Amino acid sequence: MIRLENVSWRRGKKQNTQVLSDLSFSIPQGGFRWLLGPSGAGKSSLLSLLHLETLPTEGRMLLLGKPVSKAEKRAHFVRLRQRIGMVHQDYKLIPGLSVADNVALPLRLQKRPEDEIQDEIHAILKWVGLGERLNAPAASLSGGEQQRTAIARAIIHRPGLILADEPTNALEESQAHRLLDMFAELSDMGTTMVVATHNEALIRRLERPALYLERGRLVQDEGATV
Amino acid sequence: MMMPFSGRKDGLSVSEALPDRSLFTLVAMMSFLAALTLAGATGARALSARWAGGAAQLVTVQVPDPDQPLTPASKKEPAGPTRAEAVLADLNTLPPGSVMHRLDKEELARLLEPWLGEADNSALPLPAIIRIRLSDNAQVPNDLEQTLTAHVPGTIVEHNASWGERLKALANSLLACAGLALLTVGGIATLVTGLATRAGLSTRRDIIEILHGLGASDGYIAGRFAWRTAMLGLGGSLAGTVLAMVPLLVLFRMAAPFANISLQSDTLLLPDWQTLQNIIPTDMLVAFAALPFVAAFICWITTQSMVRLWLRRLP
Numbered sequence: 001m002i003r004l005e006n007v008s009w010r011r012g013k014k015q016n017t018q019v020l021s022d023l024s025f026s027i028p029q030g031g032f033r034w035l036l037g038p039s040g041a042g043k044s045s046l047l048s049l050l051h052l053e054t055l056p057t058e059g060r061m062l063l064l065g066k067p068v069s070k071a072e073k074r075a076h077f078v079r080l081r082q083r084i085g086m087v088h089q090d091y092k093l094i095p096g097l098s099v100a101d102n103v104a105l106p107l108r109l110q111k112r113p114e115d116e117i118q119d120e121i122h123a124i125l126k127w128v129g130l131g132e133r134l135n136a137p138a139a140s141l142s143g144g145e146q147q148r149t150a151i152a153r154a155i156i157h158r159p160g161l162i163l164a165d166e167p168t169n170a171l172e173e174s175q176a177h178r179l180l181d182m183f184a185e186l187s188d189m190g191t192t193m194v195v196a197t198h199n200e201a202l203i204r205r206l207e208r209p210a211l212y213l214e215r216g217r218l219v220q221d222e223g224a225t226v
Numbered sequence: 227m228m229m230p231f232s233g234r235k236d237g238l239s240v241s242e243a244l245p246d247r248s249l250f251t252l253v254a255m256m257s258f259l260a261a262l263t264l265a266g267a268t269g270a271r272a273l274s275a276r277w278a279g280g281a282a283q284l285v286t287v288q289v290p291d292p293d294q295p296l297t298p299a300s301k302k303e304p305a306g307p308t309r310a311e312a313v314l315a316d317l318n319t320l321p322p323g324s325v326m327h328r329l330d331k332e333e334l335a336r337l338l339e340p341w342l343g344e345a346d347n348s349a350l351p352l353p354a355i356i357r358i359r360l361s362d363n364a365q366v367p368n369d370l371e372q373t374l375t376a377h378v379p380g381t382i383v384e385h386n387a388s389w390g391e392r393l394k395a396l397a398n399s400l401l402a403c404a405g406l407a408l409l410t411v412g413g414i415a416t417l418v419t420g421l422a423t424r425a426g427l428s429t430r431r432d433i434i435e436i437l438h439g440l441g442a443s444d445g446y447i448a449g450r451f452a453w454r455t456a457m458l459g460l461g462g463s464l465a466g467t468v469l470a471m472v473p474l475l476v477l478f479r480m481a482a483p484f485a486n487i488s489l490q491s492d493t494l495l496l497p498d499w500q501t502l503q504n505i506i507p508t509d510m511l512v513a514f515a516a517l518p519f520v521a522a523f524i525c526w527i528t529t530q531s532m533v534r535l536w537l538r539r540l541p
């Protein structure tokens with residue numbers, strides 16, 4: 001479950017650049033939200049806030065049902081981050097590691113047994129169509145392959161919350177559709193999802209409520225219960 | 227150089243070996259310095275202990291014309307005790323536990339050999355030399371020389387304590403200097419480790435942010451860096467300490483005769499290289515063995531604190 005109450009976020013050392021203003025919305029556990037809006041509206045910023053890469057400047061925030069504020073211990077944020085999967089717009093793979101080692105990171109950081117990790121890696125990479133690229137260095141991947149690796153890394157540890165920033169912009173249509181079907185399935189199984197996109201065809205294919213941002217403000221919340 | 231967790235595939239151990247290698251070299255150089263300083267400190271401490279205990283308790287009494295009677299023989303009385311016997315009798319009043327030894331002719335000859343050669347010196351009027359070792363806590367009476375010269379004119383008392391005190395003070399200030407030098411070396415080691423850590427942090431900044439985002443704890447990330455610098459510190463310090471042993475062994479061999487001054491030995495012979503291991507003080511060897519671990523700990527704790535501090539910029 002996610003809940004934001006009057007959340008604002010300002011960028012910069014002196015926090016003097018307003019990026020997000022007065023956001024209030026909530027998403028139930030297992031809810032799916034499209035995150036829409038023109039370029040520069042603040043979609044990536046909101047996702048980084050939900051990924052705990054930064055904290056709100058103002059307002060109250062609940063993530064996976066847990067409070068998020070500067071008063072919390074760092075270990076609290078570590079535990080929360082381990083339950084979130086994030087697909088960054090620029091993938092954020094570690095170039096010196098292979099596809100398999102990149103994808104294994106969330107499990108290795110959680111100290112899962114290595115044989116279990118190997119099974120998971122093979123299954124998930126096969127699913128995203130990278131079964132043959134297991135040992136390829138991340139630096140040698142094409143854009144689409146990087147994106148699929150990033151997606152695999154975001155879901156391998158079955159997080160309770162998945163955030164995706166334009167996760168299909170480097171994918172072919174058939175791959176994008178497959179991904180969407182999986183997102184729908186994960187959501188039905190109880191994973192909360194927020195997916196930022198520009199892709200109109202995609203939105204029409206999976207009809208779910210949207211959060212519509214413009215200049216850092218929430219202008220429409222289709223999931224809001226009146 | 228491999229690190230213990232290089233098996234961990236998280237991207238932190240890849241690339242750029244340059245700052246790492248310079249850390250190894252710098253720690254080696256500083257450990258070399260620290261080892262030399264430790265050796266100096268050990269020497270100063272041994273000196274200080276000696277002057278506080280052993281040598282300060284030595285008193286030498288010289289009696290010229292030892293075999294002359296104390297009072298010239300007159301017609302009325304037979305000759306009394308000789309001057310040497312009179313002094314020895316007076317010395318019996320020294321604190322209990324004192325050991326007295328009058329050098330016999332041979333010992334005297336050996337003592338004077340460097341000056342007089344091996345010629346027959348029996349014709350020379352040699353003084354009597356009496357060596358006294360006081361028990362550990364005993365004090366020489368202040369008026370000893372006065373008493374003796376009053377009774378047996380011309381007697382000279384040499385007491386090590388007066389200049390022993392000064393030597394002890396000197397040894398103690400040497401010790402303090404060594405302590406300061408060690409502190410400085412430790413400070414530089416901290417600084418150098420800090421700089422190497424900062425370089426490592428900035429080249430791996432993106433990777434750290436990715437790992438942090440994936441739920442790596444501060445302890446995990448700091449531990450990965452700290453183990454690396456600790457291992458480099460351990461290796462570098464080991465190399466530096468071993469290198470320092472070379473000049474120190476030479477030095478100790480040369481210094482060995484001075485470390486053995488005692489009542490009996492008056493020779494200044496260099497010891498065999500083989501017996502040298504018995505001369506090198508154990509506390510110095512212990513300090514040398516500890517040095518690499520101290521260096522590793524300094525590296526570890528510096529990196530731990532720096533990385534944890536650096537991570538504070540991320541929520």
Ligand SMILES: Nc1ncnc2c1ncn2[C@@H]1O[C@H](COP(=O)(O)OP(=O)(O)O)[C@@H](O)[C@H]1O
Nearest residue numbers: 011019037038039040041042043044045046213
């Ligand atoms: N690193 C950055 N440096 C400067 N401005 C930034 C940076 N990141 C975001 N912004 C600004 O913050 C606002 C929101 O950006 P962003 O969240 O990336 O929007 P979106 O993802 O919807 O395109 C924009 O005005 C953008 O110019």
Ligand SMILES: [Mg+2]
Nearest residue numbers: 043044089165
């Ligand atoms: Mg964006």
